[in-house]
Amino acid sequence: MSRLETLQLTPVPPVARRQRRWRSVSTLKAAVFSVVLVGLSIVFVYPFIWAVSASLKPQAEVFDNRLIPKHWALHNYADVFHIPDAPMLTWIWNSVWISTLGALAVTFSSAMIAFGFAYFRFPGRNLLFGVLLSTMMLPQEVTMIPTYLIWKNIGVINHGGQYPLWVPNLFGSAFYIFLQRQFFLGIPRDYFEAARMDGDNYWTMFWRIAVPLAKPALIVTFIFELQAKWFDLMTPLIYLRDTALLTLPLGLKTILDSFGTSGGGQGDWQLIVAATVIAVLPMLAIFAVFQRYFLEGISTQGRKG
Amino acid sequence: MATVATTSPALGSRERVRRWASGFKERETWVAYGFIFPWFIGFSVFIAGPMIASLVLSFTDYSVIQKTNWVGTQNYRDLIHDTHVATAMKNTLVFTLLSVPLHMIVALCLALILLRIGRAAGFFRTVFYLPSMTPPVAVAILYLLLFNGSTGIVNRVLGWFGISGPFWITDPLWVKPGLALMSSWALGGTMVIYLAALRGVPQQLYEAAAMDGASAWRRFRDVTLPMISPALLFTFIIQTIYGLTEFTRVYTAFFGAGTKTNQTEAALLYAVYLFRQSFEFFHFGYASALAWLLFVVIMIITFVQMRVSKRYVFYQGDQR
Numbered sequence: 001m002s003r004l005e006t007l008q009l010t011p012v013p014p015v016a017r018r019q020r021r022w023r024s025v026s027t028l029k030a031a032v033f034s035v036v037l038v039g040l041s042i043v044f045v046y047p048f049i050w051a052v053s054a055s056l057k058p059q060a061e062v063f064d065n066r067l068i069p070k071h072w073a074l075h076n077y078a079d080v081f082h083i084p085d086a087p088m089l090t091w092i093w094n095s096v097w098i099s100t101l102g103a104l105a106v107t108f109s110s111a112m113i114a115f116g117f118a119y120f121r122f123p124g125r126n127l128l129f130g131v132l133l134s135t136m137m138l139p140q141e142v143t144m145i146p147t148y149l150i151w152k153n154i155g156v157i158n159h160g161g162q163y164p165l166w167v168p169n170l171f172g173s174a175f176y177i178f179l180q181r182q183f184f185l186g187i188p189r190d191y192f193e194a195a196r197m198d199g200d201n202y203w204t205m206f207w208r209i210a211v212p213l214a215k216p217a218l219i220v221t222f223i224f225e226l227q228a229k230w231f232d233l234m235t236p237l238i239y240l241r242d243t244a245l246l247t248l249p250l251g252l253k254t255i256l257d258s259f260g261t262s263g264g265g266q267g268d269w270q271l272i273v274a275a276t277v278i279a280v281l282p283m284l285a286i287f288a289v290f291q292r293y294f295l296e297g298i299s300t301q302g303r304k305g
Numbered sequence: 306m307a308t309v310a311t312t313s314p315a316l317g318s319r320e321r322v323r324r325w326a327s328g329f330k331e332r333e334t335w336v337a338y339g340f341i342f343p344w345f346i347g348f349s350v351f352i353a354g355p356m357i358a359s360l361v362l363s364f365t366d367y368s369v370i371q372k373t374n375w376v377g378t379q380n381y382r383d384l385i386h387d388t389h390v391a392t393a394m395k396n397t398l399v400f401t402l403l404s405v406p407l408h409m410i411v412a413l414c415l416a417l418i419l420l421r422i423g424r425a426a427g428f429f430r431t432v433f434y435l436p437s438m439t440p441p442v443a444v445a446i447l448y449l450l451l452f453n454g455s456t457g458i459v460n461r462v463l464g465w466f467g468i469s470g471p472f473w474i475t476d477p478l479w480v481k482p483g484l485a486l487m488s489s490w491a492l493g494g495t496m497v498i499y500l501a502a503l504r505g506v507p508q509q510l511y512e513a514a515a516m517d518g519a520s521a522w523r524r525f526r527d528v529t530l531p532m533i534s535p536a537l538l539f540t541f542i543i544q545t546i547y548g549l550t551e552f553t554r555v556y557t558a559f560f561g562a563g564t565k566t567n568q569t570e571a572a573l574l575y576a577v578y579l580f581r582q583s584f585e586f587f588h589f590g591y592a593s594a595l596a597w598l599l600f601v602v603i604m605i606i607t608f609v610q611m612r613v614s615k616r617y618v619f620y621q622g623d624q625r
Contacts, residue, residue: 037418041432044490047447050437050458063456109343116340123328125337132344135352139550139603141579141596145362145589146355171347192327203337231440233553237403249442249553256446257562269450276443285440293432298494299501 048280055274059173062269076274083255085269088278090244091251094162099229102166107221109169110176111214115175115206118184119192129181136174140234148238157239164239165232165247169225176221179300183217184210220297223290230283248279326411370587380594390595392570393578394602396481400574401548403485408544409537412492416499430500437493445557446485449474474558477571484555484572488548495540502536503529532617542610549603552576577597 006159054062055076057069064070081088117129151157151164187210195205213220229247236250246254255275287294328334363380367373384390415433419426436444451457452473460470473483506529516523530537551574559572560581579599583592 033421037422040415040418041429044433044436046458047451047490049487050438050451051447063450063453064460065456065458091446109347113344116337120333120337120340122337123325124330128341131348135348137546137604138352138356139546139596139600141550141576142359142600143352143355145583145593146358147351149358149589150350150355150583168347168351171343171351177344202340203567206340214321220564227438231442231553233442233557234531234580237556237580246516249440252440252446253557253561256557260449269511272446273450277445280439280443284435285437287431287438294391295430295434295497298497301494301498 026291045232051273051277051280055270055277057270059268059270062273073270076270077278080113080271080274080278083259085243086251086255086258088251088275091246091248092278093109094246095230095248098162098165099226102169102229103222105166106169106173106176107218107223110172110221111180111211112206114177114180115184115210118181119203119206119210132177136178144234146240151239154274157241160240160242160245162240164246165229165235173225176225176302179297180214181220182300183214187213216293216296219290219293220300223293224288224297226286227283252276252279317523330521359593359596362590363597365590366586367590367593369589373590376590380591381598383591384594384598389573389578390598393573393575396571397549397551397575400481400484400551401545403481404488404551405541405548407485407529407543408489408492408495409540411489412495412540413537414501415492415496416503419500420503432569433496434493434552436491439491441491441553442557444487444491445554448483448554449558452483452487480571484558488551488554495544498540499533502533506532520530531617531619534614535620538610538614538618541614543609545606546603549599549606552580556580 049067050065053067053069056072056074057064057066057076058071058073061070117125117132147164148157156163191209191213192205195209201210231249232247233249233253236247237253240246240250243254252272252275254274259272364375364377365373366376419430419433422429439447452459454470454472454475455461457470457473459473463470471479473479478576510528510532511524514528519527555572555574556577560567560577575595576599579592579595582588582595
């Protein structure tokens with residue numbers, strides 16, 4: 001298996017190989033094809049458009065399914081920050097710092113561990129790495145109760161800490177370790193030998209040679225974890241009780257429960273939708289900036305099968 | 306892949322062990338263990354320890370509040386007779402059986418389309434990927450709104466074609482198909498994996514097949530599918546596990562503060578029931594047994610998938 005290949009991160013080339021055949025297809029076929037393509041695109045993008053549009057409508061018109069609101073209600077976005085018992089700004093901030101800190105922590109801890117497995121030859125390595133890989137299969141459900149009890153016994157839960165959301169990231173994560181190890185294995189060993197000659201010790205070699213060269217893999221790890229933390233509902237649901245400590249997904253769920261009709265609320269759907277749009281936008285922005293890392297990282301995931 | 310040490314097969318086992326152990330005299334070995342030390346902590350505190358603890362708990366009636374007793378296999382016997390377990394398991398299997406094939410087929414179709422459209426592929430790939438960047442809680446909220454039986458756009462569109470759409474969210478029969486449709490919206494990851502696999506299929510194979518007069522369908526069935534079968538298997542296994550452990554979107558849409566138990570019977574997925582037993586009713590002992598049942602079910606299903614797929618999955622020589 002050649003290693004560097006797995007994460008080259010050259011700009012993803014446009015899919016151009018089949019163009020010749022494309023030209024030979026009849027016009028009718030091409031027309032049908034275009035219609036299908038546009039139709040599918042609408043199906044995938046429409047919910048976003050619907051949400052943005054609905055978030056700008058007054059309560060009574062949320063469900064009118066108009067693309068352009070009949071009456072504009074821009075104040076929904078101001079109102080959503082003034083819901084009693086729903087400090088949106090705090091929730092956003094909580095999500096931002098927990099996601100960032102957690103992602104940074106898991107990136108560097110995984111890099112260290114991955115380097116240990118990639119560079120060194122030591123007794124027990126293959127066995128340990130096998131164990132590590134097998135932990136990827138373990139569903140969170142199996143460990144969540146004892147993990148909760150650990151945090152509870154430390155006293156974190158009653159003191160309202162958000163530690164359970166990011167501290168585990170300090171110890172690496174199997175998938176990221178796997179991904180980064182692949183990358184480290186692709187770095188020619190000569191680089192390290194040369195660094196050793198220059199008087200580098202193992203740590204500086206890791207820090208000065210391996211980490212800069214593995215930057216693409218580190219970025220993939222960082223954005224994947226950022227996304228995972230931004231998405232996570234279950235962990236906050238288990239650990240966070242105090243309204244001020246919630247992260248955005250749980251905050252959103254709280255708003256849904258208190259304003260949606262099923263929770264006995266008034267059906268202020270315009271606020272719920274505005275909050276939803278606020279939760280969605282940052283991830284779309286991250287994707288816009290880091291798109292090729294996302295795509296390349298995911299392709300790598302597929303190749304490990 | 307490099308192995309630890311290239312010991313010649315002639316060495317006796319005792320000699321091998323001696324050589325293996327002598328590795329611990331090397332300074333490098335200890336440096337390496339230093340690098341992987343964080344993983345040891347993480348593994349023992351957050352994985353191995355909890356796994357064992359969970360297994361032990363599953364034989365007790367631990368519930369935080371009351372005194373804990375050793376109950377032997379009582380939890381496991383209880384869950385056989387718990388009608389909610391049967392319902393949840395059935396719901397979960399139905400949901401998985403609906404969502405996984407839908408997810409895979411649509412993702413494959415999209416990847417095939419992207420492969421054919423040349424320059425515009427980049428743009429449309431982004432379009433199809435965006436739903437995967439949407440937080441699951443947000444997806445669930447959009448589901449509640451768009452699939453609403455009387456006011457939702459889904460039924461409005463169906464109405465254009467003269468179909469009166471079902472009450473997706475309140476009709477027990479339509480809850481799981483609706484959820485499956487919703488979960489197939491976020492298929493960007495799978496699509497990208499397929500696209501990468503499709504690009505890896507050597508062009509000569511198609512040319513050779515075309516030369517032999519194979520139709521487009523035959524080329525797809527006999528060239529494309531076998532060549533991307535490792536990617537198909539990988540996503541099949543992963544998506545099945547996701548399906549069996551689906552929690553966030555279903556919990557957001559149907560449970561929480563507004564839970565009305567009788568209405569949500571149809572949406573009660575296994576992971577949701579497990580979560581409620583754990584952190585809403587605090588039946589930690591019983592929930593641990595539920596968790597282990599889920600784990601065993603997942604392992605069995607994964608094992609069967611791998612076993613059966615051996616006959617169909619084709620690995621190129623240089624990959625394995």
